[in-house]
Amino acid sequence: MSDLVAIVYPSEAKAEEVRQRLFKLQKEYLITISDAVIAVKTEAGPIKLNQLVNTTAIGAASGSFWGLLIGVIFLNPLLGVALGAASGALGGALSDYGIDDTFMKDLSKSMQPGNAALFVLIKNMTPDKVLREIKDAGGTVLKTSLDDSKEQQLRDALAKTSTDPAAPKTNAA
Known part of the structure; x- marks a missing residue:
């Protein structure tokens, strides 16, 4: 069974940086990713999806x-x-591969313009080592399918670096 994790970052560049870190971890066999999509809310309002597979x-x-x-x-x-x-x-x-496009667009509507959400569909991972590699990037958890304790660990790890004023903000739904 796969787990979905969606994390909001202040920019598309930051989300892409984290996605590249995850790909590096995948090469080290610490995580297996089925799909990784970046959803960006443009200044005009629509959501743009940056997919892995065309x-x-x-x-x-x-x-x-x-x-x-x-x-x-x-x-x-x-x-x-x-x-x-x-x-x-x-x-x-x-055809649609991986994470449903409509789901990502609907979930991303709550973001501020300019923010980007990284949606990752994870087959398996070594949580402690993966968290150690991505926690300094910050971000705000938008949604996960993780159990409550794992989700809280993720929120806590990201919150330690997200206390700065430049941290991404979402509209609470």
């Missing part, structure tokens, strides 16, 4: 391959590639 591009690439293969069989490879890429891109755009 499903439209992947769909177009795989569709092109299969379209070429089928096109060669039916002696029209260019038409096959075009149809395959179009159908693959459409399928990729309609």
